Amino acid sequence: MSLTDVMIRSLKPEDRPYKRADAGGLYLEVRPTGAKLWRFKYRHLGKDNRIALGAYPEVRLAEARQLRDDARRKLREGVDPLAERKRQKLIAQFNAGNTFGDIAKEYIDKSVAEGRADATTVKANWLLDQLKPIATMPVADLKPVEVLAVLKRIEARGKYETARRARSFASRVFRYAVATGRGESDPTAVLRGALIAPRVTHHAALLEPEAVGALLRSIDAYTGNAITRLGCQIAPHVMARPGELRKALWPEIDLDNAVWSIPAERMKMRRPHAVPLSRQVVSYLRELHELTGPEGFVFPAFHTFRRPMSENTLNQAFRRMGYSTGEVTAHGLRTTASSLLNESGKWHPDAIERSLAHADANAVRGTYNRGRYWDERVAMHQWWSDYLDALRASDEAQISALTAK
Known part of the structure; x- marks a missing residue:
């Protein structure tokens, strides 16, 4: 019953x-x-x-x-x-034990173990903080609409680029979760096009030879701190990232053999990098050596030799010379070099890219090897310094001789 x-x-x-x-x-x-x-x-x-x-x-x-x-x-x-x-x-x-935040931290730790730069790790942790509302949620349960809600809150503050980077970071975390058996899909994959596209901006750079010559003359006439002036004079020649230049150490620089050897831990791509030093750069460095050598930072801070100069020092000097942020930046000098070197048609594109320390899409070609293109890079750096000297002097005959095909 x-x-x-x-x-x-x-x-x-x-x-x-x-x-x-x-x-x-x-x-x-x-x-x-x-x-x-x-x-x-x-x-x-x-x-x-x-x-x-x-x-x-x-x-x-x-x-x-x-x-x-x-x-x-x-x-x-x-x-x-x-x-x-x-x-x-x-x-x-x-x-419950595999929240988005847990997986993200594990992913960041993995990146550190693989040798990613400290700056990259700091940015990743900052992006994770932007995604805090979903950090405690199980990664396998998150839906596109939940992720989008967080991104839209970032976007509502006018932080379009931050929202875009946060979506990209979240995507990497979700794909890592899938690869390690703790997620089933990447919910951000369907969010492409859902965010406002940020206006693309580039590091301001001078691309006209005459304008480059005028900048070099302004640098020579700079009456501020001598170390800052020398930094501005050296920067256009060596093609290094501003952070790599301002943190340079005297033991890395071999003036007799004209080479600057930057260790992997200070490079964005975490690979050691060698910079050929032209005669002009060696001359600048010998002058600088009298001021800041023989140990420690090549470009120390104003008030202590125990720290490198501020990341804003060179850019502030350019502002004092009368250049706006939309005209000249320290990082933009790399763009200037890349553009004019490629335009000259004299150098192999891979040699230029190697001097800029860009990542190579081909892992085999990208493996550090100072010998590959080294001789061409030595010649190219000397040509580049000679060309900059000619532009600074407005020496049309020398410019024509250097740029002749």
Whole structure:
């Protein structure tokens, strides 16, 4: 006889647990405490099993029957409902211990172990902080709309580029989660086009030879700090990133052999880099050596030799020379060199790229090897310094001789 709500309410506790059957394997167990617990008894692969379906009256009779029917449907499909429940519980526990924030930190740690630059790590942690609202959510449960909501909040502050970078960082974290078996997909993949595209800006750079000559004359006439002036004079010649230049150490520089050897830990691409030094650069460095050598930073801070000069020092000098941020930046000098060297047609593009220390898409070609293109780079750096001298002097004859095909 099947159970009814009236019958269930009338059941009283006894000294020992007892059962009252409903139908199809469903029964109610009444405990001495008065608790009434739903159970479903079934047989799977020749073995009897029981699965708890909840307590009455929290789970009403109709709901208990529905839960029984769901379990029986799984059995018809060859799935053990008890084993499936245990599996889902393990998955939930696993997901709870693999939040987006946990996976992101693991991904960042992996990047550090692989040798990514400190600046890159700092940026990654900063981007993770921008995504804080989803940091505590299981990475496998996150939906595109939840990620988009966070990105839109960033975008609402006018931080379009930050939103774009945050989406890109989140994508890398999700793909890492998939690769390590803790995620099923990258929900940011469908968000392309959902954000406002930031206006693309580039480091201001002079691309006309006459303008470059005028800049060099302004640098020579600079009346500020001598170390700053020498930094501005050297920067156009060596093609280094501003951070690499201002953190240069005297032990890295071999004036006799005219080479500056930058260790991997100070390079953006985490590969050692050698810079050929032209005669002009060696001359500037010998002058600088009298001021800041022979140990420590080549370009120390104004008030202490224990730290490098500020990242803004060279740019502030350009501002004092009358150049706006839209005209000249220290980083833009690399663009100037790249543009005019490629335009000259005299040098192999790979030699130019190697002097700029750009990453090579081909991992084999990109492996550090000072010998590859070294002789050409030595000649190219000397040509470049000679060309800059000619531009500074507005020496048309010398410019023509240097640029002749």
